[in-house]
Amino acid sequence: MTVSDASTFPRHQSLPSREHYPLVIIGSGAGGVSAARSYLDAAGPGPVLMVTEDIDPPYERPPLSKEVLSGEKEPTGDPVNGEGLPDGVELLLASSISAVDIEKQTVAAKSWSVEFDRLIVATGARSKSLHAAQEGAEIHLLRSLDDARTLVASARTAYTALVIGSGFIGCEAAASLAQRGLNVALVTPENGPQEQRLGAAASSRIKDWLEAVGVEVRTGRSVKSVAAPRVVQLDDGTSLNPDLILAAVGVTPGGTLLDNSPAEVRGGRIMTDQHLKAHATVWVAGDSALAQHGVAGRPIMVEHWGDALAMGEIAGHNAAVEQNAQKSWDSIPGFWSIIGDHTLKYSAWGDGFSTAEFRERPDGFVVWYGDERGELVGVLTYNSDDDYERGQHLLEQRAPLSHALK
Ligand SMILES: Cc1cc2nc3c(=O)[nH]c(=O)nc-3n(C[C@H](O)[C@H](O)[C@H](O)COP(=O)(O)OP(=O)(O)OC[C@H]3O[C@@H](n4cnc5c(N)ncnc54)[C@H](O)[C@@H]3O)c2cc1C
Numbered sequence: 247m248t249v250s251d252a253s254t255f256p257r258h259q260s261l262p263s264r265e266h267y268p269l270v271i272i273g274s275g276a277g278g279v280s281a282a283r284s285y286l287d288a289a290g291p292g293p294v295l296m297v298t299e300d301i302d303p304p305y306e307r308p309p310l311s312k313e314v315l316s317g318e319k320e321p322t323g324d325p326v327n328g329e330g331l332p333d334g335v336e337l338l339l340a341s342s343i344s345a346v347d348i349e350k351q352t353v354a355a356k357s358w359s360v361e362f363d364r365l366i367v368a369t370g371a372r373s374k375s376l377h378a379a380q381e382g383a384e385i386h387l388l389r390s391l392d393d394a395r396t397l398v399a400s401a402r403t404a405y406t407a408l409v410i411g412s413g414f415i416g417c418e419a420a421a422s423l424a425q426r427g428l429n430v431a432l433v434t435p436e437n438g439p440q441e442q443r444l445g446a447a448a449s450s451r452i453k454d455w456l457e458a459v460g461v462e463v464r465t466g467r468s469v470k471s472v473a474a475p476r477v478v479q480l481d482d483g484t485s486l487n488p489d490l491i492l493a494a495v496g497v498t499p500g501g502t503l504l505d506n507s508p509a510e511v512r513g514g515r516i517m518t519d520q521h522l523k524a525h526a527t528v529w530v531a532g533d534s535a536l537a538q539h540g541v542a543g544r545p546i547m548v549e550h551w552g553d554a555l556a557m558g559e560i561a562g563h564n565a566a567v568e569q570n571a572q573k574s575w576d577s578i579p580g581f582w583s584i585i586g587d588h589t590l591k592y593s594a595w596g597d598g599f600s601t602a603e604f605r606e607r608p609d610g611f612v613v614w615y616g617d618e619r620g621e622l623v624g625v626l627t628y629n630s631d632d633d634y635e636r637g638q639h640l641l642e643q644r645a646p647l648s649h650a651l652k
Contacts, residue, residue, distance in 0.1 A: 262360050263336060267295040269565060270353055270362040272343050272503070274298035275307065276551050277368030277532025279326045280558030281565070282335050285366075290566030292334035295360065297353070301340045302391045304331065308551050310394040311415050312584050315422035321395045327555075348507045348525050364527050364565045367516060368558060369500030371533040371549065376410060376493040382474030386492045388415060397492065404428055404489035408478060409461075410469055412439035414583045416494035417452055421586040423492075424459040431462040431488070433480065438465055444592075445602030448613050448626055452585060459586045497549065501534040512536055515547055521572045522561045529561035540576030541642055542595050549596075550581035578638045591634045593641060594624025603651055607633065616647030625650070 268291040271278045282294055298304075305323030313319040331337060345354040352361050373387035386397045401407070401423060409420040412434035420432040436442055438449030439456065453463050470479045478486040499514035509524040510517040515536035518524045522537055530537065532554035536545045548554075560573045580593030599615035610629025614637070617623045622645050625637025640650050 260338065260341075261358055262295055262338065264293070264295075264360070266361040267293060267363070269294045269364045269366065270360065271296045271366045271368060272298075272346075272353065273368035273370055273500070273532070273534075274300050274304045274337065274339075275368060275370045275532060276326065276554035277370065277534075277558040277561070278366065279304045279331065280555040281366045281368060281529075281531050281562035282558075283332055284559045284562035285566045286332050286334050286562075288563045288566035290364075290562070294335045295338065295362075296331070296335050297338045297341050297343055297355065299340065299342045300390055300392075303337065303339070305391050306551070307389075307391075310391065311388060311418040312422055314394050314398065315388075315401070315419055316425040317398075317401075317427075321391060321398050323391045343503065346503055346507065348504070348509060348528055351527060362527070364529070366529045366531060366558075366561050366565055367501070367503065367524070367534055368531045368554070368561075369503055369534045370554070371497035371499045373493070374496045374498055376469065376472065376495055378469045379472045379493075380474065383472040384475045384491065385472060386490065388419060388492060388494065389497075397490075400490045401426055401428060406488045407431075407490040407492065408433065408476075408486055408488040409492045409494060410434075411494035411496070412436050412463075412465075413443070413494060413496065414440070416492075417456060417585050418583060419492055419494060420461045421456055421459050423490075424456075424461050425586065428490070429462075430460065431464060431486070432456065433464045433467050433469060435468045436465060439463065444626055445599070445604070445613060445615070447602065447604035448590075448611075451611065451628070452590075455585050455588045497533070499534050499547075501530070501536075503534075504528075517545060520574045520576075521564050522557060522575055523564065529565050531557035531561040537575055539579075539595075540574040541578065541644065543644075544595075544597075546579070546595050546597060548579045550579060552581060553577070553579045578641050580638065588628060590626060590628055591631070592624070592626045593634065593638050594626075595641075597623075599623050601647065603647070612637070614647055614650040620646050620648065622647045622650050 373389045409432045424430045439452045441449035501516040518537040520538045600618045601616040603614045607630040612633040613626040615624035627634040
């Protein structure tokens with residue numbers, strides 16, 4: 247089944263069918279879809295209105311930078327966890343919510359507005375565009391299935407590609423484009439791919455993997471300008487003229503929709519309590535949240551598919567049930583990244599580290615991360631699942647880094 251198989255999804259509309267909904271969900275990503283399912287599973291009253299800027303029915307994002315870009319999969323979209331939306335959800339595609347009034351309990355798009363009893367914000371994040379781009383420069387971004395379709399169409403006729411940025415998406419995309427057969431260069435201001443996030447030792451492995459599939463990795467270099475159509479100037483004076491450019495330079499979280507509302511928004515993310523509640527009738531799930539975590543004991547932000555699903559499950563449930571049946575967000579955040587044929591597993595609170603301890607394993611490695619107080623704050627593994635499971639267990643216990651190193 248693919249998302250283009252429209253018969254498996256509720257009818258998509260262009261306008262809401264009512265003026266008032268028991269629940270409105272903004273966003274059709276992992277957080278929004280999972281929230282809709284758990285809300286209805288918990289017998290929340292319908293119908294539910296789901297509004298999304300996406301032009302496609304809900305699909306999984308992680309394959310877009312992997313199998314879809316490498317050519318293993320067509321850019322048709324896999325339904326989220328293999329299933330469509332449940333009955334009782336009205337889906338409005340290609341619709342942008344421009345205003346939310348929490349007190350009046352209304353959401354508005356350009357040509358309509360509706361009232362809600364409860365609201366779930368799952369607006370995720372948007373790809374940042376490249377500041378150095380001049381007018382008319384042809385630069386791809388990669389967030390949506392539609393972005394992936396356009397990128398794949400360009401990749402089909404391209405021989406050379408430049409990926410700008412060495413976060414997870416930049417690294418995955420560079421490896422996938424190389425596997426598709428393109429000559430790929432990756433440019434990053436970091437000293438090594440993902441060095442800031444994962445430390446020097448892991449970064450050096452990732453660089454090796456990228457180079458092994460043919461990616462030319464240019465570290466410590468920034469893009470000064472990109473002129474139309476694709477003339478790239480680097481800060482070392484080099485000029486490049488690739489057939490395709492992908493900018494993977496980070497994201498802007500989508501919580502700003504609640505700016506100037508009674509909910510607190512910090513750095514584009516909406517603050518919530520442990521129940522993912524931001525206000526009396528508003529819950530938040532996924533990348534747009536800065537949510538109090540039951541185990542971490544502080545607000546954390548995650549940008550992971552599995553965690554957005556988990557948060558959506560909690561937000562949807564809590565929006566449906568009474569106060570005394572609320573669930574807390576306390577699962578340990580983590581995600582997998584596939585760079586070429588290498589799967590990295592990473593679990594961390596996500597707010598940085600001060601020490602990184604790298605250990606070789608028979609077929610892989612583990613990196614343990616500690617903070618300045620000596621607490622374990624993350625684990626990264628390659629071919630070492632026992633360490634990953636142990637790491638998650640130790641994170642759950644808020645164990646010291648020294649326990650992990652035993
Ligand atoms: C290419 C790619 C690969 C990835 N790979 C991995 C991976 O391997 N592992 C992993 O853990 N994570 C991965 N991620 C990250 C993961 O996809 C995100 O963390 C996850 O999608 C977040 O879910 P979300 O529901 O919060 O937001 P999103 O999935 O971004 O969904 C946000 C939704 O809100 C809608 N929206 C936003 N603003 C408005 C508005 N004003 N009005 C109406 N609708 C709006 C958008 O259209 C979209 O439907 C990847 C991301 C990308 C882009």
